Amino acid sequence: MDLKSKVVGGVVAAAVALVATWEGRSLVAYLDPVGIPTICDGYTHGVKMGDTATPEKCDELTSEEVKKALAVVDESVPRQLPDGARVALASFVYNVGAGAYSGSTLLRKLRAGDIVGACRELPRWVYAGGRKLRGLVRRRNAEMKICLQ
Template sequence: MDLKTKIGTGVIAATIGLVAAWEGRSLVAYADPVGIPTICEGYTHGVKLGDVATPAQCDALTEQEVRKALAVVDGSTPGQLPDGVRVALASFVYNVGPGAYGGSTLLRRLRAGDLKAACNELPRWVYAGGKKLRGLERRRQAERKICISGLDL
């Protein structure tokens, strides 16, 4: 395995760990705080209440969705971002979706090259269904901390 592959694998593993820590795992579908049927670590696509998954299915779904989120982040800027920024923003995209990320001030700041300002946008994203959620406040603070960790401030 070459160095680039090892680094990529490390970013994916770190992002999966971050996502899993904040999403939690449910093998039975439930309604999230805004009523969206959700299973495994926050997976929502085509999920119906009462659906059941195995731990192996959850592992595969989470890795698949983390890879998609990381591809969105990596494809959103012309240059290579620091790993901490990639991990934090992939976790963010996993949670809010590529559409919300794509139209965000966070992405505009990122594309302008102001990584610190982009990281500092994360704590603004703490609402779901119009309600401020404490869990999102804590998650965004953790993502921000990881995001700025590798920057020269």
């Protein structure tokens, strides 16, 4: 394995760990705070109430989705971001989705080269279904700290 592969693997592993810390894991589908059927570590694509998953399946889904989120981050800016920013922003995109990220002030600041300003946008993203959620406040503060490292 070459150095670049090791670095990418390390960023993915760190982002998976961050996502897992904040999402929590459920092997049985549940409704998230805004009523979306969810399973594993916040996975929502095609999930129906009554679905179940194994821990191994959850690991696979989370890793695949984190890699997709990281690709969204990496492809959204013209230059390589520091690893801390990539980890934090992959966690953020995993949680809010590529669509919300793509239209954000956070991304506009990133593209302008203002990484610090972009990282400081994270704490604004603490609402779900119009309600401020304490878990999101804590998650965004943790993401911001990692992003600023």
